[in-house]
Amino acid sequence: MRHNSSQLGYKVQSASIEGRGVKLEIARSTVLKPIGDDSSSHFRLVSSPAIKFEMTRKLGFAFLLLAAASICEAAAIFSPISEAHRSAALELFSPAAGTFSSLEEATEALRTFEVLGIEIESDLKDSTCKSAVDALSSGSPNSKDLYYALRVSSVLQCKISDGALTGVALRLKDFVKDAKSLLDFYYSIGGLVLIKDQTSEVDVLLDDADGIFRSVKDLSQSDGKWRYSSNNPESSTYAAGIALETLSGVITLKSSDIDGNLIDALKRDVVKLFDNIDKYDDGAYYFDDRFVDASGHQGPVSATSSVARGLTTLASTSGSLNIPGDKILGLARFFLGIGVPGTGKDLYYQIDALASLDQSRVLVPLILSLQASVLSISSQDKLKVKVTTVLGSTGPPLSVKLMQVFSSGSKDASIINQELKFDPKEAVHVLDALPVGVDVGEYVFAFEIVLSDPEHKKIYVTGGRTKVPVYVTGVVKVENSKVEVLESDSVETQQKLDLPGKNDVALTANHLQKLRLSFQLTTPLQNPFKPHQALLKLRHESGVEHSFVVNSGKLFETTLDFLGLVENFFYLSGKYDMELTVGDPAMENSFLQPLGHIELDLPDAPEKYGPKPEIAHIFRLQEKRPPQELSYAFLGLVFVPFLAFLVGLLRLGVNMKNFPTSMIPAAFAILFHGGIAAVLGLYGLFWLKLDLFTTLKTLGVLGLFLMFVGHRTLSHLASASAKVKSA
Amino acid sequence: MGKSPTTKDDAQALFHSLRSAYSATPTNLKIIDLYVVFAVFTALIQVVYMAVVGSFPFNSFLSGVLSCVGTAVLAVCLRIQVNKENKEFKDLPPERAFADFVLCNLVLHLVIMNFLG
Numbered sequence: 001m002r003h004n005s006s007q008l009g010y011k012v013q014s015a016s017i018e019g020r021g022v023k024l025e026i027a028r029s030t031v032l033k034p035i036g037d038d039s040s041s042h043f044r045l046v047s048s049p050a051i052k053f054e055m056t057r058k059l060g061f062a063f064l065l066l067a068a069a070s071i072c073e074a075a076a077i078f079s080p081i082s083e084a085h086r087s088a089a090l091e092l093f094s095p096a097a098g099t100f101s102s103l104e105e106a107t108e109a110l111r112t113f114e115v116l117g118i119e120i121e122s123d124l125k126d127s128t129c130k131s132a133v134d135a136l137s138s139g140s141p142n143s144k145d146l147y148y149a150l151r152v153s154s155v156l157q158c159k160i161s162d163g164a165l166t167g168v169a170l171r172l173k174d175f176v177k178d179a180k181s182l183l184d185f186y187y188s189i190g191g192l193v194l195i196k197d198q199t200s201e202v203d204v205l206l207d208d209a210d211g212i213f214r215s216v217k218d219l220s221q222s223d224g225k226w227r228y229s230s231n232n233p234e235s236s237t238y239a240a241g242i243a244l245e246t247l248s249g250v251i252t253l254k255s256s257d258i259d260g261n262l263i264d265a266l267k268r269d270v271v272k273l274f275d276n277i278d279k280y281d282d283g284a285y286y287f288d289d290r291f292v293d294a295s296g297h298q299g300p301v302s303a304t305s306s307v308a309r310g311l312t313t314l315a316s317t318s319g320s321l322n323i324p325g326d327k328i329l330g331l332a333r334f335f336l337g338i339g340v341p342g343t344g345k346d347l348y349y350q351i352d353a354l355a356s357l358d359q360s361r362v363l364v365p366l367i368l369s370l371q372a373s374v375l376s377i378s379s380q381d382k383l384k385v386k387v388t389t390v391l392g393s394t395g396p397p398l399s400v401k402l403m404q405v406f407s408s409g410s411k412d413a414s415i416i417n418q419e420l421k422f423d424p425k426e427a428v429h430v431l432d433a434l435p436v437g438v439d440v441g442e443y444v445f446a447f448e449i450v451l452s453d454p455e456h457k458k459i460y461v462t463g464g465r466t467k468v469p470v471y472v473t474g475v476v477k478v479e480n481s482k483v484e485v486l487e488s489d490s491v492e493t494q495q496k497l498d499l500p501g502k503n504d505v506a507l508t509a510n511h512l513q514k515l516r517l518s519f520q521l522t523t524p525l526q527n528p529f530k531p532h533q534a535l536l537k538l539r540h541e542s543g544v545e546h547s548f549v550v551n552s553g554k555l556f557e558t559t560l561d562f563l564g565l566v567e568n569f570f571y572l573s574g575k576y577d578m579e580l581t582v583g584d585p586a587m588e589n590s591f592l593q594p595l596g597h598i599e600l601d602l603p604d605a606p607e608k609y610g611p612k613p614e615i616a617h618i619f620r621l622q623e624k625r626p627p628q629e630l631s632y633a634f635l636g637l638v639f640v641p642f643l644a645f646l647v648g649l650l651r652l653g654v655n656m657k658n659f660p661t662s663m664i665p666a667a668f669a670i671l672f673h674g675g676i677a678a679v680l681g682l683y684g685l686f687w688l689k690l691d692l693f694t695t696l697k698t699l700g701v702l703g704l705f706l707m708f709v710g711h712r713t714l715s716h717l718a719s720a721s722a723k724v725k726s727a
Numbered sequence: 728m729g730k731s732p733t734t735k736d737d738a739q740a741l742f743h744s745l746r747s748a749y750s751a752t753p754t755n756l757k758i759i760d761l762y763v764v765f766a767v768f769t770a771l772i773q774v775v776y777m778a779v780v781g782s783f784p785f786n787s788f789l790s791g792v793l794s795c796v797g798t799a800v801l802a803v804c805l806r807i808q809v810n811k812e813n814k815e816f817k818d819l820p821p822e823r824a825f826a827d828f829v830l831c832n833l834v835l836h837l838v839i840m841n842f843l844g
Contacts, residue, residue, distance in 0.1 A: 624783075625783075626779070637776075641764075641768035648761045649761065652754055652758060679833055695837075699837065718822040
């Protein structure tokens with residue numbers, strides 16, 4: 001990947017720029033300066049070819065502070081107006097059907113073309129002039145139409161008779177008297193100023209300049225913004241810019257002196273306005289009106305542009321204002337930072353504001369830009385720096401010094417303090433050689449602009465230390481590159497590679513081996529280089545790809561251990577194509593090269609989802625039981641005492657004499673013995689198969705029966721034996 | 728024989744006197760004694776069996792032995808209550824004692840059967 005630096009060359013129509021330059025000179029030689037540090041009442045016209053340079057202590061201190069503060073800015077590239085703006089202007093302002101749709105649009109287009117030095121074809125010029133003249137002589141009751149018609153005619157130098165202009169001037173003066181809102185004042189006074197510029201024959205001076213000044217000033221607010229009219233509380237910064245322009249017009253048109261206090265108060269308001277300015281990190285300052293105000297304008301571009309115009313117009317009429325230089329430079333940076341706007345209105349605001357700043361009597365901003373921000377060490381590009389005005393014309397004689405070089409991301413920098421050589425042919429400052437130690441990568445170069453003529457410090461503002469990002473690229477050497485197949489850490493096959501050229505190696509490996517790729521990257525300054533990307537890709541013949549990051553260190557290497565990667569590779573054996581990608585934005589020879597192929601022999605995939613082995617339940621082993629014969633023997637043995645009991649009973653001479661002989665007692669006796677037998681039988685059944693509950697239930701029944709029967713029997717026996725005893 | 732009476736002669740004489748005294752007991756008491764001897768012997772045989780084959784299942788062994796021992800104990804109680812020479816139970820009719828004996832045996836055997844398993 002080779003970076004192509006965009007060529008920021010531009011062609012300038014020398015005639016018009018020089019013309020403007022001449023105007024600049026004239027304008028600058030007549031400067032109104034206040035005497036004394038605090039606001040005093042009178043001014044003095046200093047008309048000398050050379051500017052008397054009175055550096056007040058306040059201003060000097062302010063500059064020192066600027067120099068210190070500018071170090072904290074972020075690095076950014078601001079480039080002056082270029083061909084891109086010209087082509088955008090032609091595209092955005094090309095009138096449909098050959099004429100502009102309105103005088104307002106015509107004003108914007110013509111002003112933009114004028115600044116950018118674009119010629120208008122004569123047909124369009126004629127038709128636009130015609131519509132302007134018609135508007136002026138039509139007697140329209142609108143001061144806005146008259147204003148825009150006058151603007152168009154002043155740009156195009158349309159031929160209007162003095163008589164017509166006198167009539168217009170009278171109407172405008174009436175408008176001024178009847179004006180109620182800020183815009184009324186703006187259009188009418190602006191129109192009178194334009195007439196004054198065109199011809200000196202017509203009387204445009206205002207009788208009550210002081211009163212008009214006051215009535216416009218009354219619309220100001222304490223925060224520096226302006227209201228549009230006394231009934232409407234809406235205020236905006238855009239309105240402030242318009243008001244400043246209007247008031248400077250009043251100063252120009254005065255027939256008698258305006259109270260100096262008013263002008264000083266106005267200047268203080270301007271300073272207050274600048275106290276509320278917004279800022280971006282890269283040093284751009286801007287005003288932001290976040291709402292759509294009465295005139296339908298919205299956004300930072302229109303607001304900042306209006307303030308820039310108003311400020312510079314005020315400075316040109318009533319002397320320099322106490323605005324710090326970095327804010328002026330910040331305004332210029334804001335407009336340049338927009339790039340090429342997308343709408344005609346925004347382009348007009350941008351170009352108009354930059355043109356005003358360029359001619360400003362406050363301070364003219366100078367922009368440092370690089371011809372190319374990407375340098376190649378290998379092609380030995382030289383860093384070329386241009387310092388121009390915002391419109392791209394050459395600035396005053398100055399020298400550029402490279403003060404510091406920061407490498408990206410780190411705070412510490414190397415102090416260089418090297419002056420760049422000025423090439424008058426190309427009007428660039430050239431850095432002959434890059435500082436020692438600047439290798440490929442991203443850097444921030446801090447430049448300082450030093451004006452050759454110390455008096456120019458009052459005219460131009462350079463911004464002290466300017467930081468710009470610079471990319472240094474180069475050809476990175478790839479050395480010692482080889483790919484090996486390792487068998488338990490000992491090299492089995494080795495192939496040397498020729499990177500970044502073509503390679504075609506053929507390797508084989510099985511899953512027990514490892515693949516190692518290693519190489520070294522060196523920058524043109526012999527330092528080790530760490531690229532943004534270093535990947536090794538293996539692609540199977542079936543299309544499955546695996547990417548691996550090559551680890552950096554002293555040596556770039558990656559070791560693929562196939563034993564661990566078998567599963568990642570989905571057990572696919574076969575031919576894998578190897579591809580190495582090394583890339584970085586600073587590397588001019590980034591490459592994506594096929595290296596060859598490797599035959600991998602991987603084991604078969606295991607059956608992951610087959611049936612698992614069956615588990616047989618192991619029942620509890622039975623306790624060791626004695627042999628059956630032994631148990632039977634003891635069973636027999638247990639009955640022996642019973643037999644012995646029976647034998648003993650017989651020997652004792654048991655008899656059944658007490659058994660009752662009569663019917664009923666006999667029956668009861670039999671039932672008694674039967675009951676006992678039944679209970680014992682129940683117990684036997686209980687042991688064999690019954691459960692406790694049925695047993696208990698049956699036992700309850702039997703027990704009741706048995707108790708009844710037993711009671712009868714035994715009481716009979718008792719009475720019988722009692723009879724025997726008594727007898 | 729003019730020898731001094733030996734231990735053997737003494738034991739023999741003791742044995743004879745016991746035997747003759749025992750024969751004087753009433754028959755029903757002898758029946759009960761026989762019953763007790765029978766029960767104890769049965770228990771002994773069970774213990775010997777357990778000693779031979781091991782104590783598994785232990786609950787069966789216990790229930791067997793306890794049934795014999797229990798019934799022997801109850802029989803002894805019956806003998807005490809029925810014995811006419813026993814002044815304590817003079818007023819207790821022997822039928823009543825026998826009824827108690829039967830009842831207690833039945834309860835004992837219920838428990839034994841439950842524990843037999």
